[in-house]
Amino acid sequence: MSTTTTPRSAHAAAPAAAATPRLTPWHVLRSEWIKLWTLRSTFWTIGLTVAVLVLLAWAMAASATFVPGDAGETPANASMVYLVLAPGQIFGSLVLVVLAALSITGEYGTGQVRSTFAAVPRRLPVLWAKGTVVAIVAFATAAVGTALSLLLAGAITPEMQPDWSDPETLRVVVGTPLYIATVALLGFALGALLRNTAATIATVIGFVLVVESVLNLIAWKPLEYVRPFLPSSAGARVATPEEMLEVSGQMSQQAVVLSPWAGYAVLVGWVAVLLVAAAVRLRSRDV
Amino acid sequence: MIEAHGLTKRYGSKTAVDGIDFTVRPGRVTGFLGPNGAGKSTTMRMIVGLDHPTAGTVSVQGRPYAQLRSPLTEVGALLEAKAVHPGRSARQHLRALAATHGIGDKRVDAVIELAGLGAVASKRVKGFSLGMGQRLGIAAALLGDPHTLILDEPVNGLDPEGVAWVRGLAKHLASEGRTIFLSSHLMSEVAVTADDLLVIGRGRIVAQGPVDQIVARATSTTVRVRSPQATELAAALSGPAVTVDAVEPGLLEVHGPTAAEIGELAAARQYVLHELTSVSGSLEQAYMSLTADAVEYRSGTDTEPGRPAAAGTTVTSTPEGDR
Numbered sequence: 001m002s003t004t005t006t007p008r009s010a011h012a013a014a015p016a017a018a019a020t021p022r023l024t025p026w027h028v029l030r031s032e033w034i035k036l037w038t039l040r041s042t043f044w045t046i047g048l049t050v051a052v053l054v055l056l057a058w059a060m061a062a063s064a065t066f067v068p069g070d071a072g073e074t075p076a077n078a079s080m081v082y083l084v085l086a087p088g089q090i091f092g093s094l095v096l097v098v099l100a101a102l103s104i105t106g107e108y109g110t111g112q113v114r115s116t117f118a119a120v121p122r123r124l125p126v127l128w129a130k131g132t133v134v135a136i137v138a139f140a141t142a143a144v145g146t147a148l149s150l151l152l153a154g155a156i157t158p159e160m161q162p163d164w165s166d167p168e169t170l171r172v173v174v175g176t177p178l179y180i181a182t183v184a185l186l187g188f189a190l191g192a193l194l195r196n197t198a199a200t201i202a203t204v205i206g207f208v209l210v211v212e213s214v215l216n217l218i219a220w221k222p223l224e225y226v227r228p229f230l231p232s233s234a235g236a237r238v239a240t241p242e243e244m245l246e247v248s249g250q251m252s253q254q255a256v257v258l259s260p261w262a263g264y265a266v267l268v269g270w271v272a273v274l275l276v277a278a279a280v281r282l283r284s285r286d287v
Numbered sequence: 288m289i290e291a292h293g294l295t296k297r298y299g300s301k302t303a304v305d306g307i308d309f310t311v312r313p314g315r316v317t318g319f320l321g322p323n324g325a326g327k328s329t330t331m332r333m334i335v336g337l338d339h340p341t342a343g344t345v346s347v348q349g350r351p352y353a354q355l356r357s358p359l360t361e362v363g364a365l366l367e368a369k370a371v372h373p374g375r376s377a378r379q380h381l382r383a384l385a386a387t388h389g390i391g392d393k394r395v396d397a398v399i400e401l402a403g404l405g406a407v408a409s410k411r412v413k414g415f416s417l418g419m420g421q422r423l424g425i426a427a428a429l430l431g432d433p434h435t436l437i438l439d440e441p442v443n444g445l446d447p448e449g450v451a452w453v454r455g456l457a458k459h460l461a462s463e464g465r466t467i468f469l470s471s472h473l474m475s476e477v478a479v480t481a482d483d484l485l486v487i488g489r490g491r492i493v494a495q496g497p498v499d500q501i502v503a504r505a506t507s508t509t510v511r512v513r514s515p516q517a518t519e520l521a522a523a524l525s526g527p528a529v530t531v532d533a534v535e536p537g538l539l540e541v542h543g544p545t546a547a548e549i550g551e552l553a554a555a556r557q558y559v560l561h562e563l564t565s566v567s568g569s570l571e572q573a574y575m576s577l578t579a580d581a582v583e584y585r586s587g588t589d590t591e592p593g594r595p596a597a598a599g600t601t602v603t604s605t606p607e608g609d610r
Contacts, residue, residue: 021360021388021431031386038379039372106372114337114370115380115427119387121336121353286338 025125032129036103036137045099046141052095053088053145054152060084061153061160078168078241080160084153085146085176089239090208092145093180093232097187097204100134104188105197113287123282131188131275138184142177168241171260175239178264182235183208185271192278208232216252224255228266234258235267288313288466289334289435293343296329296490303329305490306343311468311483313434316461318481318498319470322578326490327470328367331439334468335364347435359388359431365424365438373413377404377423380412385430394430402426403452417444425453436460438469442476454480474574488578510546512539512553513562520558524549537561 036042060083107113120126150173154161162169183204191200212230215223228234237245237260249257258266289311296304304326311317321327332338334345336352347355347362355361371380381395399408402422407415412423421444428436438457442450457480461467471477477484477498484501486494494501514520517539521531529543541549546565553560 019389020357021390022357023359023388027389028387030389031383034379034383034386035372035375038375038383040374106374110372110374111367111370112372114366115384117337118335118364118366118370119359119384121355121358284339286332 023120025129028120028125029129029132031119032103032126032133036133039102039106041102041106042099042137045095045102046137049092049095049099049141050145050148053085053092053142054148056087056091057084057149057153058156060087061156064157064160076168076241076243077163077166078172079243081150081162081169082172082239082241082244084149084160085172085239088145088149089176089179089236092142093183094205094208096138096141096180096184098201100138100184100188101191101197101200101204103130103134103191105191105195105200108195108287109197117287124279127192127275127279127282130192131185134188135181135185139177139181142180146173146176172239172241175260175264179235179239179267182264182267182271183232186231186267186274189271189274189278193274193281216248224253227252228254228256228258228263231267231270234263237263288349289345289347289437289468290349291330291334291343291345294330294333294340294345295342296326296333296338297341302490304333304340307487307490307492309485309492309495311466311485313466314461314464315482316457316467316469316480317483317485318477319468319485319487320474320477320574321470321472321487323472325487325578327472327487328439330487331364331366331437331468331470334437335362335366337366357388357431359384359390360433361431362435362437363428363431363433364436365421365428365441367424367439369412369415369420369424371412371420371423374411376409376411377415377426378408380423381427381430384427388431390430394432398426398429401429403449418446418449421445422449425456433465435466436468438467440471441469442471486574486578493578509566510541510544510549511562511564511566512541512549512560513537514539514553514558514560516558519556520549520553523552523556523558540566 064083107116116126117123150160150162162173164170187200187204190203191197194200194203208231212233215230216227216233237258240248240260242260245260289309291307291309293306293308294304295302295306307326307330319327319330329338330345333340334347334352335358344351346352352358352362375383378395378399381398382392385391385395399405402425404419404422404426407419412420415423421441425438425441428438436457438453441453441457445453457467457469461482469477469480481498484494484496484498485492511534512520515537517533517537521533521539524531524541524544526543529541531542532540534540544552546563550560550563553563
């Protein structure tokens with residue numbers, strides 16, 4: 001041991017103070033938390049999401065100042081707030097889909113996943129931990145973006161200040177980050193299933209922006225049974241006031257009219273189904 | 288201790304690992320030797336549960352890897368260079384891995400120092416050379432201070448100092464009673480590091496045993512003798528430690544005595560010799576003879592120098608060559 005050619009013992013510096021190392025779900029969660037915050041793309045996508053939300057809110061509030069003193073009845077407060085938040089709901093969620101998808105597809109793309117699953121060979125704890133971290137961060141990001149949007153819009157156009165005593169306003173305000181975070185989680189679940197960044201992002205964005213819009217526009221009777229269950233359209237109901245839901249219901253007929261929270265449950269259902277599919281694939285496939 | 292029973296991996300119609308059995312013992316360095324594509328990496332991936340066996344089982348300390356309560360402290364694995372997200376620094380990568388087991392930053396810093404990564408620990412892995420990536424992989428394998436270490440081609444891309452470090456580390460860890468299992472496609476590399484050898488070719492174990500035994504036989508010399516009196520010479524040479532193969536009429540291959548001894552014997556008996564050539568068997572030749580029928584990707588020109596030494600004596604099971 002005293003000769004210079006003897007390598008230093010691998011365990012000479014082993015921590016004597018630390019508790020016995022042990023693989024636990026809590027530790028995996030901590031690992032995924034570290035992983036998320038040690039990539040530059042995390043900061044980029046979070047910053048971009050907040051920027052998109054605030055800029056779109058600013059645009060809406062600024063353009064709303066051109067129609068003051070409208071003689072007609074004033075729209076409900078929830079609808080005013082919705083006007084501020086609606087564009088951000090779509091585009092903010094799509095940016096966060098990138099963050100969510102990258103958190104898992106980035107592991108497959110780089111080979112990191114082999115290190116990860118060698119450390120956590122049961123694999124599923126990784127899926128749950130990543131999903132939890134993504135959900136928390138996506139919700140927090142969207143909540144901050146929403147709050148800043150409302151502050152800015154309210155400063156520009158006082159009519160757009162939320163009336164916190166109105167339960168519908170409250171639902172739209174809380175529903176916005178909830179919807180955004182859940183769409184991001186949809187991207188995460190699909191990413192876990194497809195294991196490919198480009199395919200995942202293209203699928204989610206293509207589905208939300210193109211497929212759902214087209215299906216909502218085509219006047220073909222059987223589609224009335226499909227429309228209520230489209231993930232993004234259904235989920236967005238939780239962040240949309242009744243007034244607006246009625247308008248869109250007239251534009252594209254639906255066989256079943258879901259309540260805002262039932263619509264959100266449909267989106268959650270999609271996420272759950274995709275996560276289960278991803279979990280099955282994760283357990284059975286090689287990496 | 289790693290034990291495999293009937294371990295098999297098929298990808299479609301292609302069999303990568305074909306029902307192999309082996310035991311890797313603690314306190315020794317076991318070299319896993321085979322040509323490219325022989326099934327080494329697949330076998331190692333199955334040990335740590337990244338690939339699921341098509342059939343058979345493999346266990347570490349008597350349990351399948353996925354059932355270990357604390358995998359990183361049982362097994363450290365270097366499976367391929369840069370199984371790492373290039374956007375993270377070396378320290379961040381190790382911290383994230385360590386966190387899965389609640390291993391503290393102190394240990395992370397310790398393995399960084401141990402692997403000689405101190406100067407680059409906070410740099411992103413993106414810019415790492417192959418050798419630095421390899422050191423990072425070894426650092427990751429050591430994180431949990433594991434009882435078993437699995438290293439796939441650990442010296443790949445390392446500079447001479449790094450190669451010496453890995454050899455010393457492997458031997459040292461084995462001396463502490465740990466199980467060390469390292470693969471290579473180079474016999475010369477394994478021969479200086481390993482105590483035991485496991486040779487794989489085309490998904491099958493073609494030889495296993497203590498390395499010095501295999502080396503001793505592999506380096507035994509073959510002497511080629513051409514003589515019109517080959518039959519008489521063969522009879523004169525025969526003894527307990529001598530093997531004589533009649534390759535063709537008038538040509539013998541003799542294992543055992545040296546060329547000098549054969550020449551002196553022939554002179555004493557007044558046999559005519561037309562050729563007396565010492566064909567020294569090298570480690571590489573022995574290895575090639577072991578895996579000759581089991582090479583997946585053969586180069587276009589056959590550079591095999593004559594018939595390699597008879598290392599076949601250590602072969603426990605020969606692959607059924609299909610040609």
